[in-house]
Amino acid sequence: GAEDTEFVGNRLDLAAIDGAAPAVRLELIRVLGVRRAEEGLPLLRAACLWEDAAIRLQAIKSLGELGGESEAAVLIEAMLSAANAEERDAAGVALAAVCRRIEPANRRAAPILGALAIHTDAPSRQSLLSALGRIGAGEGLGALRQAAQTGDMDTRKIAVRALADWPGAAPLFTLMDIPKKSDDTVLRVLALRGCAAQLAMPDAMPPDAKADL
Numbered sequence: 001g002a003e004d005t006e007f008v009g010n011r012l013d014l015a016a017i018d019g020a021a022p023a024v025r026l027e028l029i030r031v032l033g034v035r036r037a038e039e040g041l042p043l044l045r046a047a048c049l050w051e052d053a054a055i056r057l058q059a060i061k062s063l064g065e066l067g068g069e070s071e072a073a074v075l076i077e078a079m080l081s082a083a084n085a086e087e088r089d090a091a092g093v094a095l096a097a098v099c100r101r102i103e104p105a106n107r108r109a110a111p112i113l114g115a116l117a118i119h120t121d122a123p124s125r126q127s128l129l130s131a132l133g134r135i136g137a138g139e140g141l142g143a144l145r146q147a148a149q150t151g152d153m154d155t156r157k158i159a160v161r162a163l164a165d166w167p168g169a170a171p172l173f174t175l176m177d178i179p180k181k182s183d184d185t186v187l188r189v190l191a192l193r194g195c196a197a198q199l200a201m202p203d204a205m206p207p208d209a210k211a212d213l
Contacts, residue, residue, distance in 0.1 A: 017043065026055050033062025045071060048078045048091075057087055064094025069102045072111035079131065080115075080124050088127060096134035109140035116143055122151075126158045133162020138170065145174050153184060160187055164194025169204040 017025050029047055032040035044066065047059035060078055063071050072095060079091035095112070102108045112132045116125060129147050132140040147159035160178060163171035175198065178191035198204055 022052065022055070025052075026058055029055055029058045029062055033058075033065035036066050038066065041067065041071065045074045048074050049081075053083060053087070056083075057090055060087065060090050060094050064090075064097040067094070067098040067101075069098065069107075069111070071098050072102075076111065076115050076128070079127050080119065092127060092131040092134065095131045099131075099135045099137070105137065106139055108135055108137040109143075113140065113143060122155055125151075126155050129155065129159050129162060133159075133165060136167040141166075141170055145171070148174065148178065149181075153187070157184075157187055157190060160190045160194070164190050164197065166194070166198070169198040169201045172198045172204055 017028060020028070029044065031037075032044055041063075044059050044063045047055055048063060050056050050059070056078070060075065063075060067075070075091055075095040075098060079088055079095060082088035082091055099108045099111060102110070109132060112128050112135070116128050116132075119125065119128065125147070129144060132144060141163075144159045144162050148156055148163055150156075160175070163175055172195065175191045175194040179188045182188055182191075
């Protein structure tokens with residue numbers, strides 16, 4: 001009704017949303033992201049960790065649309081505590097989006113690198129490494145290179161996939177080395193796919209060096 005519309009449009013305080021109907025709460029969370037309403041960021045950060053799964057998922061997506069460096073920590077928490085793969089993936093996409101807005105650019109990987117230093121279990125590392133790959137920040141390459149060559153196979157595959165999907169050719173020589181050292185078919189295919197894509201990039205290497213491969 002009109003009251004709900006007014007609520008969605010104008011009233012952003014956490015106390016007010018607590019008493020609203022679930023559908024109104026969900027719509028407010030969505031609208032905050034669409035309208036890029038920065039005054040709603042505290043509400044979105046809180047809603048990322050609420051019990052209602054639908055609201056939690058929408059809050060994560062809206063933070064990805066709207067948030068910046070200050071939202072990285074709560075999105076890392078949401079990703080690592082996600083109830084299912086959809087929520088975890090959404091948080092990873094949102095986390096990468098907010099990290100790509102960090103300035104200066106050489107700090108964009110910092111929130112995830114900091115989390116990798118704290119969270120050492122394989123599932124957490126896998127989620128963090130996947131998000132690190134989505135950012136495409138050069139400062140994250142060292143962690144991905146290391147993870148691609150050491151540790152459990154599932155984590156290595158996620159790291160190699162992130163290197164293979166890198167937006168530039170910086171990981172090329174790491175990828176070229178992987179098939180020489182691994183007998184795992186999936187790992188080799190991922191690395192070779194990345195090599196093929198990155199060899200086609202203008203910054204990969206001089207043409208005469210490519211011809212010698």
